[in-house]
Amino acid sequence: xxxxxxxxxxxxxxxxxxxxxxxxxxxxxxxxxxxxxxxxxxxxxxxxxxxxxxxxxxxxxxxxxxxxxxxxxxxxxxxxxxxxxxxxxxxx
Amino acid sequence: xxxxxxxxxxxxxxxxxxxxxxxxxxxxxxxxxxxxxxxxxxxxxxxxxxxxxxxxxxxxxxxxxxxxxxxxxxxxxxxxxxxxxxxxxxxxxxxxxxxxxxxxxxxxxxxxxxxxxxxxxxxxxxxxxxxxxxxxxxxxxxxxxxxxxxxxxxxxxxxxxxxxxxxxxxxxxxxxxxxxxxxxxxxxxxxxxxxxxxxxxxxxxxxxxxxxxxxxxxxxxxxxxxxxxxxxxxxxxxxxxxxxxxxxxxxxxxxxxxxxxxxxxxxxxxxxxxxxxxxxxxxxxxxxxxxxxxxxxxxxxxxxxxxxxxxxxxxxxxxxxxxxxxxxxxxxxxxxxxxxxxxxxxxxxxxxxxxxxxxxxxxxxxxxxxxxxxxxxxxxxxxxxxxxxxxxxxxxxxxxxxxxxxxxxxxxxxxxxxxxxxxxxxxxxxxx
Numbered sequence: 271x272x273x274x275x276x277x278x279x280x281x282x283x284x285x286x287x288x289x290x291x292x293x294x295x296x297x298x299x300x301x302x303x304x305x306x307x308x309x310x311x312x313x314x315x316x317x318x319x320x321x322x323x324x325x326x327x328x329x330x331x332x333x334x335x336x337x338x339x340x341x342x343x344x345x346x347x348x349x350x351x352x353x354x355x356x357x358x359x360x361x362x
Numbered sequence: 363x364x365x366x367x368x369x370x371x372x373x374x375x376x377x378x379x380x381x382x383x384x385x386x387x388x389x390x391x392x393x394x395x396x397x398x399x400x401x402x403x404x405x406x407x408x409x410x411x412x413x414x415x416x417x418x419x420x421x422x423x424x425x426x427x428x429x430x431x432x433x434x435x436x437x438x439x440x441x442x443x444x445x446x447x448x449x450x451x452x453x454x455x456x457x458x459x460x461x462x463x464x465x466x467x468x469x470x471x472x473x474x475x476x477x478x479x480x481x482x483x484x485x486x487x488x489x490x491x492x493x494x495x496x497x498x499x500x501x502x503x504x505x506x507x508x509x510x511x512x513x514x515x516x517x518x519x520x521x522x523x524x525x526x527x528x529x530x531x532x533x534x535x536x537x538x539x540x541x542x543x544x545x546x547x548x549x550x551x552x553x554x555x556x557x558x559x560x561x562x563x564x565x566x567x568x569x570x571x572x573x574x575x576x577x578x579x580x581x582x583x584x585x586x587x588x589x590x591x592x593x594x595x596x597x598x599x600x601x602x603x604x605x606x607x608x609x610x611x612x613x614x615x616x617x618x619x620x621x622x623x624x625x626x627x628x629x630x631x632x633x634x635x636x637x638x639x640x641x642x643x644x645x646x647x648x649x650x651x652x653x654x655x656x657x658x659x660x661x662x663x664x665x666x667x668x669x670x671x672x673x674x675x676x677x678x679x680x681x682x683x684x685x686x687x688x689x690x691x692x693x694x695x696x697x698x699x700x701x702x703x704x705x706x707x708x709x710x711x712x713x714x715x716x717x718x719x720x721x722x723x724x725x726x727x728x729x730x731x732x733x734x735x736x737x738x739x740x741x742x743x744x745x746x747x748x749x750x751x752x753x754x755x756x757x758x759x760x761x762x763x764x765x766x767x768x769x770x771x772x773x774x775x776x777x778x779x780x781x782x783x784x785x786x787x788x789x790x791x792x793x794x
Contacts, residue, residue: 271552271623271640273616279640283399304609310550310616310642332404333642334527335548338541339609349529353397353510354490361468361596362406362553362641 273312276329285355288327289347290336296344297323304339331357367393367486367517369695370506372493372530374401377665377684377691378523379476380416384692386483387420390699393515394477394485395508397492402473404525406643408549408589408600409678410434410464410574411472415720416689421479425461429471431593432572433462436565439676440627441745442579442588447627448745448752449575458571466572466591466598488515493524496533496661503534503660503704519704520661521691523684526644528654528667536663537654543605544736545648547586547673550615551600552623554635558595564631565592576676579745580622584611585738588622589678590631597632599623602645604736615642645680647673649732650725656716657709664691672724674731683721690715734789739778744786747777 271279297303298321305314311329314336316322330351337348350356371382374396382394398404411430418424435458438451457463481487491508497516498504505516522530526546531537565573577588585607591598601619608615622628646652646669653669656662664670665684672679694712698704716722751773755766764772774783 271616271619271637273614276640279637302609307612307614308548308605308609310548310614312614312616331406331640331642333406333548334644335605335642337527338543338546338605338644341543343540349494349509350397350492353492353508354399355510356404357641358399358403359406359470359641360639361470362551362598362639 276311280331281358281360282329283355283358284328285351287352289349289351289356290325290327290330290345291347292323292325292344293346294323296342300342300344302341305336308335308339310335365393365515367391367515368699369393369519369521370395370515370517371521371523372506373523373525373665373667374477374487375405375473375523375525375665375684376476376681377667377670377688378521379473379480380685380688381521381523381664381692381695382485383420383476383480383483384689385695386480386485388692388696389484390696392485393517394480394487395491395493395506395515396477396487396489397510399490400470400474401477401487401489402470405469405473406549406551406641407467407469408551408591408598408602409680410591411467412464412679412682413461414682414685416686420689429468429475431466431468432567432570433457434464434466434574435567435571436573438573438575440575440577441748442577442625442627443746443749445626446749446753448748451575464574466574466593468593493530496520496530506530518660519695519698519709521688521695522661522663522667523665523688523691524667526646526666528663530661531654531663531667534658534661536656536658536661542648543609545646545652545732546605547602547645547647548605548608548615548642549600549602549645550619550642551598551640552619552637553639553641554597554599554632555638556595556597556632556635560634561592561595561597567592578741580625580628581618581741582613582621583738583742584608584613584618585736585741587741596638597635599628599632604647607738645673646671647732649673650729651732653725657706657712659706660704662691662694662709662712664688670721670725672728674728679724686719686721687716690719730792737786737789739782739786743778747773750777
């Protein structure tokens with residue numbers, strides 16, 4: 271399982287409108303950032319150099335891990351994608 | 363779009379579809395709202411479908427009717443450390459005779475089937491619709507707004523079966539605004555394509571027989587475990603991690619899954635297969651202590667949304683609890699319609715019926731299991747001890763042997779510590 275190839279293995283209908291929106295300032299001040307390693311889809315990346323969090327919702331598996339591990343409540347929005355969008359499991 | 367119903371069920375998983383089915387069969391005009399483009403599209407599952415008492419009652423031919431995969435005749439547990447593992451399996455004659463004890467199942471097919479049964483009974487299925495807000499009228503629940511398809515659905519009562527994070531229960535004030543990572547786990551899974559004959563031959567199966575295995579010690583010290591299931595012509599291989607442990611480990615689920623797939627004994631199980639799908643989902647593992655408020659004015663919470671998941675270590679149950687809670691939720695809504703009372707009081711039949719059922723009784727009995735499973739030694743030291751002990755038993759090196767008790771104590775002392783062994787044994791005995 272190569273996480274770089276997630277789009278080859280799992281189907282998505284990507285919504286242009288992100289279903290998760292972060293206040294990055296909170297992430298910069300976070301002492302844990304458990305989201306970065308815990309997210310099974312590697313949607314969160316932290317740049318130590320730039321002291322900056324990047325989040326991409328495209329390959330989100332809608333598992334809910336970040337919603338639970340974030341103890342700073344950095345989300346200005348956390349909901350599931352609009353109906354019909356997001357991950358589409360075929361046989362799991 | 364604005365439509366009026368007698369009840370709205372949010373989420374077409376096993377809880378929601380069971381609720382909608384129950385209500386529709388009693389003649390209620392019920393909407394079953396699903397955010398996926400079909401029911402089951404958003405489901406992720408790494409488990410077995412065990413006996414389904416409530417659905418078996420509704421469908422006497424449930425086992426012929428439902429789309430299932432293999433029935434499990436062989437169950438194993440593997441203790442793993444590095445490139446060694448120690449396994450035990452049970453293959454029981456009774457597991458191979460109907461009624462079977464457990465099946466593997468594909469949720470996109472199963473959930474779709476169950477929702478279609480609800481539709482056949484008269485429910486209205488509304489797909490591609492994520493419920494957004496609860497609509498109130500004069501302070502009472504009057505419906506929901508949806509995203510995807512746009513509009514509003516009206517009904518005096520809701521069944522929140524919208525899964526583990528249940529935003530509906532949150533908006534109704536029934537669940538706490540934050541979750542405790544100690545009560546949640548995340549599962550990741552690889553679905554691996556493999557010809558049926560190859561699976562039969564490799565795992566010693568005939569007809570529709572299946573094999574399921576659990577693993578401990580395969581998570582590099584992160585609290586969690588692994589699971590393996592045979593489907594007709596694919597394998598499911600997954601790992602589950604407690605979030606409180608994962609978030610501070612610095613390790614990633616996909617790297618751990620890769621390492622697991624490359625462990626020599628696991629690699630042999632899946633060799634020749636091809637990765638078809640990668641999936642992930644949360645599991646509410648907090649048990650009885652995690653259950654939210656189950657009933658409010660105009661609303662009932664069921665399934666994963668109500669944390670109805672019984673994960674005691676060796677058995678993982680969820681679908682059966684979800685489905686039963688859905689049926690009972692449906693019955694409570696039917697009673698509320700008869701009495702014309704959708705208040706919390708009018709819906710309390712739900713709690714009463716659940717309290718009397720295996721759902722609450724089993725969760726109550728296993729109440730301490732989640733705490734016991736927070737012992738880090740289970741995931742690292744004990745598997746190491748077991749493998750070390752068995753390795754020493756089988757080693758024949760031409761030097762005088764130590765007796766088995768001494769060998770065991772040696773492994774236990776080195777890997778776990780005798781005091782820990784006694785304390786952990788006592789706490790395991792108390793909680794199970």
